[in-house]
Amino acid sequence: MSTVALEQKNLKVAIYAFAGALAMLGLGYAAVPLYDLFCRVTGFGGTTQQATEADADIAARLAQSAGAREISIRFDATTAADMPWTFKPAQVTDKVQIGQRDLAFYTAKNNSNVPITGTATFNVEPEQTGAYFNKIQCFCFTEQTLQPGEEIRMPVLYYVDPAILQDENAKDVEQITLSYTFHKAAQGAAVQGEKAAQKPES
Structure with a gap:
């Protein structure tokens, strides 16, 4: 595999990892209000x-x-x-x-x-x-x-x-x-x- 192709592959992996981290961060912030909403709707x-x-x-x-x-x-x-x-x-x-x-x-x-x-x-x-x-x-x-x-x-x-x-x-x-x-x-x-x-x- 050429150096350019390897760098492109590494860049894609880094982008996916960064997007995944952002998604997890967003879920972390949303978890509390979503859980509160769930409890209010269900009485949980x-x-x-x-x-x-x-x-x-x-x-x-x-x-x-x-x-x-x-x-x-x-x-x-x-x-x-x-x-x-x-x-x-x-x-x-x-x-x-x-x-x-x-x-x-x-x-x-x-x-x-x-x-x-x-x-x-x-x-x-x-x-x-x-x-x-x-x-x-x-x-x-x-x-x-x-x-x-x-x-x-x-x-x-x-x-x-x-x-x-x-x-x-x-x-x-x-x-x-x-x-x-x-x-x-x-x-x-x-x-x-x-x-x-x-x-x-x-």
């Missing part, structure tokens, strides 16, 4: 679902026609180690009829002397119920900024989809645990929240 790993009022109306009618039973909901709250908030459910457990909307509250208090922006992650247990636990309104959909010493009540409007009664792996579950963990928001968002709080009134 206890990821809850987001629903609309119209979805809730349909579920309520289905539950009423089916005479759906009650299920216990347990509310859990924790904070990350670096999060100086007190965060807890207003009520630890509640009984709700499957398919019916219910409103729960959590309270959060900023125990520090500076404004802090937090964001909540969430999941449900047992994992197989994640696809049926639907939230219509939730504080976890947006970042929350609390001023020093500020305490707020935060609502969660939710329902359990009556389709859970058709799932062999989930229909006999008697209690679902809804868990939230508050973390400090990304540094950029936190800094913006602090600047807004420090801005003098006009």
Whole structure:
């Protein structure tokens, strides 16, 4: 094989290797959002679902026609180690009829002397119920900024989809645990929240 042909072959191999590396890099960046999307669509790993009022109306009618039973909901709250908030459910457990909307509250208090922006992650247990636990309104959909010493009540409007009664792996579950963990928001968002709080009134 001539030197020119060998160089061309080596160049092709190098181009393929470089393209493969770029593709792997792209997949690496896409993996997290794709996995998050997969969890939200399927309820995998206890990821809850987001629903609309119209979805809730349909579920309520289905539950009423089916005479759906009650299920216990347990509310859990924790904070990350670096999060100086007190965060807890207003009520630890509640009984709700499957398919019916219910409103729960959590309270959060900023125990520090500076404004802090937090964001909540969430999941449900047992994992197989994640696809049926639907939230219509939730504080976890947006970042929350609390001023020093500020305490707020935060609502969660939710329902359990009556389709859970058709799932062999989930229909006999008697209690679902809804868990939230508050973390400090990304540094950029936190800094913006602090600047807004420090801005003098006009």
